[in-house]
Amino acid sequence: MKTLIQNGRIITAADDYSADVLIDGETISAIGHKLPLAGVDKIIDAGGKYLIPGAIDPHVHMELPFGGTVSSDTFETGTRAAAFGGTTSIIDFAIQYKGKTFQQTIDDWHAKASGNCAIDYSYHMAVTEYRPDQEKEFARVIDQGITTFKLFLAYPGVFMVDDQTMFRVMRSAGEAGGLTLVHAENGDAITLKIAELMAAGKTEPKYHEESRPPVMQADGTARALRVAEFANAPVFIVHVSCEASMIELMRARDRGNAAYGETCTQYLFLDKSYYDKPDFEGAKYVFTPPLAPKQDIEQLWKALKLGYLQEVSTDHCPFNFNGQKELGRGDFTKIPNGGPGVEDRLSLVYDGAMKRGWPLTKWVDVCSTASAKLFGMFPKKGTIAVGSDADIVIFDPNAKRTISAKTHHMNCDYSLFEGMEISGKPTTVLSRGKVIIENGQYVGRKGDGQFLKRGATIGV
Numbered sequence: 001m002k003t004l005i006q007n008g009r010i011i012t013a014a015d016d017y018s019a020d021v022l023i024d025g026e027t028i029s030a031i032g033h034k035l036p037l038a039g040v041d042k043i044i045d046a047g048g049k050y051l052i053p054g055a056i057d058p059h060v061h062m063e064l065p066f067g068g069t070v071s072s073d074t075f076e077t078g079t080r081a082a083a084f085g086g087t088t089s090i091i092d093f094a095i096q097y098k099g100k101t102f103q104q105t106i107d108d109w110h111a112k113a114s115g116n117c118a119i120d121y122s123y124h125m126a127v128t129e130y131r132p133d134q135e136k137e138f139a140r141v142i143d144q145g146i147t148t149f150k151l152f153l154a155y156p157g158v159f160m161v162d163d164q165t166m167f168r169v170m171r172s173a174g175e176a177g178g179l180t181l182v183h184a185e186n187g188d189a190i191t192l193k194i195a196e197l198m199a200a201g202k203t204e205p206k207y208h209e210e211s212r213p214p215v216m217q218a219d220g221t222a223r224a225l226r227v228a229e230f231a232n233a234p235v236f237i238v239h240v241s242c243e244a245s246m247i248e249l250m251r252a253r254d255r256g257n258a259a260y261g262e263t264c265t266q267y268l269f270l271d272k273s274y275y276d277k278p279d280f281e282g283a284k285y286v287f288t289p290p291l292a293p294k295q296d297i298e299q300l301w302k303a304l305k306l307g308y309l310q311e312v313s314t315d316h317c318p319f320n321f322n323g324q325k326e327l328g329r330g331d332f333t334k335i336p337n338g339g340p341g342v343e344d345r346l347s348l349v350y351d352g353a354m355k356r357g358w359p360l361t362k363w364v365d366v367c368s369t370a371s372a373k374l375f376g377m378f379p380k381k382g383t384i385a386v387g388s389d390a391d392i393v394i395f396d397p398n399a400k401r402t403i404s405a406k407t408h409h410m411n412c413d414y415s416l417f418e419g420m421e422i423s424g425k426p427t428t429v430l431s432r433g434k435v436i437i438e439n440g441q442y443v444g445r446k447g448d449g450q451f452l453k454r455g456a457t458i459g460v
């Protein structure tokens, strides 16, 4: 199958120019002007639109068991929603439950994802215990194309690791050419604070924020960055939500360390005043880390622009308000942590970036290219180039829309961005050469998405 996309304006992280793109099978075979029509099966006119590499969301949690319930998007529904929003690759987290080997963990995640995804997918290996007998398994994980490891410095008794484990995992990952991702907080101090708040009858959603403020995230971030320095290994801080944590990252990068980080869409648009919403509505915004003070929002945008943060993910981990978030009425510790977002990221970041005068290339970088490089997928993913996978989004910069749970495709009964009016919308989405979104309709099939074997990190 040969597809020719004509008249588009190609935007990559490096370039902004007009040309046609020829796709042969799953990959891009030519880019140029007046490309021959001979043998072409399908022509798509992209006049007035941008052609960008398919967006990559490297931080999602589909059907994740958490807090006595399960995140409400399956790999099928969540990846379809992602496709609507112009995301053509996701990386989920295969979480090692206590007593399981890495291989059992990978197999469990394959059982959920395989044959169900609309777009390409991979997992980070979330290590919760690292027994000496597992050291040999590291290489086997990497051989399967899982080159990134995740550690939690939060959720004690469930996912949290101690500092020795952090050090050993970072060292093993670094030696193998891998990258360690860290959820950086001070889980122990936060646990005590939570107990004190609950004992004082402070049970509403807003106390989730009070129990884990920026200073506790900055503490975890500083510790993770210093331990990575000690292990001589690269490190990536996930879901940086506040200026205090970002500053620790900035300092580590200024010291010359291979230290990277992301923020998420919710932290770029929402602030902690959302926890004051009446009728338990603040529970919709209970995720970890929580929303930060309003003044931090602009600092995060600046950090992205200046390269102190490298990309924007969603930490998509949806729970319905009815029946799931409600589990925590009268006890904020029982509100499942997480929110929906995988569908709206590309458009939201476009809208925010344009309002701040960013070049289009930077928008593409933080939504696609930087993740492709850091998580070992470049140049197969993350760019429009001859030989790359034909993951292409045709994006209408002038389309306007209002975000709403009534029209989104995520399996969640609310939107974090309900009523927000934004410009820019993906109109056509191709995944490895196949059109999967056309005229606002999903035209792909469950199982089109393939497991992505990833390689070594390319530092950015």
Ligand code: URP
Residues within 6 Å of the ligand: 061, 183, 286, 287, 288, 289, 315, 317, 337, 338, 339
């Ligand atoms: O609240 C969140 N972020 N839930 C998902 C798990 C995590 O910490 O990333």
Ligand code: ZN
Residues within 6 Å of the ligand: 183, 238, 239, 288, 289
């Ligand atoms: Zn986390």
Ligand code: ZN
Residues within 6 Å of the ligand: 059, 060, 061, 315, 317
């Ligand atoms: Zn997460």
